[in-house]
Amino acid sequence: MKKPMLLTALLLLAGASATLWAEDGEHQNREKHPKQTSRSLAQAPAVWKTECGSCHMAYPPGLLPATAWKKQMDTLKNHYGVNATLTAEDEKVIRSYLATAAASRRGAAEPPTAGEPPRISRSGWFIRKHDEISPAVWKRKSIGSASNCQACHSGAARGDFDEDGVRIPR
């Protein structure tokens, strides 16, 4: 009875990928990198820019799905080794902004996490788009880590990650 089971599994798989193709409207079931709309950044509340942009750039919310941002906001006490807690009022404003401006489910799957909140830089699309960058480059003094988007993308704060604007610093 092994063969029919395998066939069923294959048919199920084919069905699942056909659905994904139809949803993405393109001929691959790969997760595309989400596009940040300038509209959602234009509507960003001031506290998001000041609070979430004080230690690093304020990451455009379209780069992670809402479930991932919720996990970020639920774990601010231990935010990648630092305490990033906010006043209750600011937290409420930022939570609601991130929830509405997050990537659509179609645009981004929640990246895998290991003992820390979800990272943009662990997303499948991120790893694929940056697979030509060697580990030594990420660690350059001028860069520091993959989280430092604006080191290479001059338009990062505007949500502009277009490959035309990329320059890897020495």
Ligand code: HEC
């Ligand atoms: C006190 C400093 C501090 C504040 C305030 C802060 N962060 Fe961070 N954040 C960090 C550090 C440190 C990292 C890890 C950076 C690294 O690995 O190079 C990080 C990483 C991140 C990442 C993952 C970046 C990646 O690699 O994909 C996200 C997303 C993020 N922060 C969102 C937020 C949000 C949203 C807020 C506001 C609610 C915020 N941060 C406020 C210090 C801070």
Ligand code: HEC
């Ligand atoms: C070490 C430099 C460097 C850092 C840091 C970096 N990137 Fe990139 N990024 C690149 C390069 C190089 C490409 C590929 C450009 C190409 O395809 O020719 C790229 C491509 C991209 C693309 C796809 C652009 C397109 O037009 O297809 C996105 C989106 C992106 N990066 C987002 C980010 C985000 C978000 C961060 C921070 C969390 C980040 N990058 C950090 C160098 C970097």
